[in-house]
Amino acid sequence: MNKYxxxxxxxxHTQLATKSKMFCGCDNDSKTAEPNTNVCPVCLALPGALPVINKGAVELAIKLGHGLNAKIATHTSFDRKNYFYPDSPKGYQITQMDEPIIQQGFVEILIEGEFKKIGVHHAHLEEDAGKSTHPAGASYSLVDFNRAGTPLVEIVSDPDMHTPTEAKRYLQEVYNIATTLGITHGDMEHGNFKFDLNISVSDTDKLGTRTELKNLNSFRNAERALKYEIQRQIDLLEDGEEITQETRGWNDSKGITVSQRGKEHAHDYRYFPEPDLPPLELQVDFITTIQKSVSSVVLPIIVRRELSELGLTSNEQDILIGQAKTRDIFNDTTKILQPKLHKKAVNWLVGDYQAWMTENSEAKSQLTAENLTDLIELVEADSISSKTAKEIFGEVVLGADPNKLIADKGLTQVSDDTELKKIISELITQNPQAVADYQSGNAKAAGFFVGQVMQATKGQANPGKANTLVLKLLEAHTNE
Structure with missing residues (x-):
């Protein structure tokens, strides 16, 4: 067992899905707009331009606090974090150092079949910087200020995680909470959800010297980076060397962490209260109203608990919770489908639906909870076979009504005992040799009759019922 x-x-750092920026009225679009078109005197830090707090960003922060099981501060304020970088036109960032809006929460994660709480120390509102581009071979850099002033919430966990897997689960859970509540668009490739990982190892009760892994935007890479960094620190300690407190980056192609700079301390940023913004006083009624607006939203942990009770693996749970469209379909389906059939919905969404999306595009999917429910109930009622359901599933995903499909195509399963008995009796009369084979102990003869029933009904007979009735009528014929 490892002693460390x-x-x-x-x-x-999650970008908020507001229409405008954090402290001005500029369009909050740094993804599709032409460079430096969504800018104004405020986000360009021109002399005399004053910030105004975005009410929508505050409301989203309150909703996020609900999802994080946290307290919302009725009194909160903003501070200046001073540093120089070309993509920060003001020379400082407006953030919340001393009085964050979200305080003392927790997130539950599922690890090896057990739920574990990870503390959220606080989360605060702040603004993003612009985006620097460094053209290959050029002696200059380009800066796009469309992103400058984008609203952010920075969520700071307690140091409650001890394995890369726990960290990955925590990241996934927070991402699922934020996207489920509509806090962020969740486009990780475009910086909607980034994270910094702080890691130390120790063989005593005291925490070791920590390093920070900066600016990751992939759950997989977070897990890989932590595995590497943990082992790197252990190897250094085993060799009698000291850990340097520093900021490191993840080199994905080489699979290693690399030193970037010495780790800054809070005093390096010379924090002080933001003089251009008054403290923000939030009325309890205002907070309650915002929280009630998302109280009916099914949070990921609730879904995960139900899925755990259904016996789903972690990977299956991740599919249903981590894919926004799949998650919404499942949540809506469970509201109208009998609880005993929820596992059937899971099987369709985790199996056939994922296979369909692999071959097609999620954007093309028109699958609804109503149509999925109808399909499941048609199979359950023996109106169609599972085979038929799979054959028409692609059309159902594209928006077709399964009831109309089976009616138009004449796919309704033959399950009526009287009709099936009539067909089987005629087949027994027409095939005396097969009957004799069955009577002599050849079990395959029964399969022959089932096949003939399926052929006679053009595949629409209920196979299970057909098999039962074939055996029953063959036995009756034998005993005559």
Missing amino acids: LPTIGIEI
Whole structure:
């Protein structure tokens, strides 16, 4: 057993899905707009331009606090974090150092079949910087200020994680909460959800010297980076060397972490209260109203608990919770489908639906909870076979009504005992040799009759019922 205990804390930076920026009225679109078109004197930091707090960003922060099981501060304020970088036109960032809006929450994660709480120390509102581009071979850099002033919430965990898997689960759970509540668009490739990982190892009760892994935007890479960094620190300690407190980056192609700079401390940023913004006083009624607006939203942990009770693996749970469209379909389906059939919905969404999306595009999917429910209930009622359901599933995903499909195509399954008995009796009369084979102990003869029933009904007979009735009538014929 390894004598070193890793300790992990995480800072998540999630861009808020507001229409405008954090402190001005500019369009909050840094993804599709032409460079430096969504800018104004405020986000360009021109002299005399004053910030105004975005009410929508505050409302989203309150909703996020609900999802994080946290307290919302009725009194909160903003501070200046001073640093120089070309993509920060003001020379400082407006953030919340001393009085964050979200305080003392927790997130539950599922690890090896057990739920574990990870503390959320706080989460605060702030603004993003612009985007720097460094053209290959050029002696200059380009800066796009469309992103400058984009609203962010930084979510700071307690150092409650001790394995890369726990950290990955925590990141996934926070991402699922934020996207489920509509806090962020969740486009990780475009920086909607980034994170910094703080990691130390120690063989005593005291925390070791930590390093920070900066600006990751992939759950898989977070897990890989932590595995590497933990082992790197252990190897250094085993060799009698000291850990340097520093900021490191993840080199994906080489699978290693690399030193970037010495780790800054809070005093390096010379924090002080933002003089251009008054403290933000939030009325309890206002907070309650915002929280009630999302109280009916089914949070991921609730779905995960239900899925655990259904016996789903972690990977199956991740599919249903981590894919927004799949998650919405499942949540809506469970509201109208009998609880005993929820596992059937899971099987369709995790199996056939994922296979369809692999061959097609999720954007083309028109699958609804109503149509999926109808399809499941048609199979359950023996109106169609599972085979038929799979054959028409692609059309159902594209928006077709399964009831109309089977009616138009004449696919209704033959399950009527009287009709099936009539067909089987005629087949027994027409095939005396097969009857004799059955009577002499050839079990395959029964399969022959089932096949003939399926052929006679053009595949629409209920196979299970056909098999039962074939055996029953053959036995009756034998005993005559």
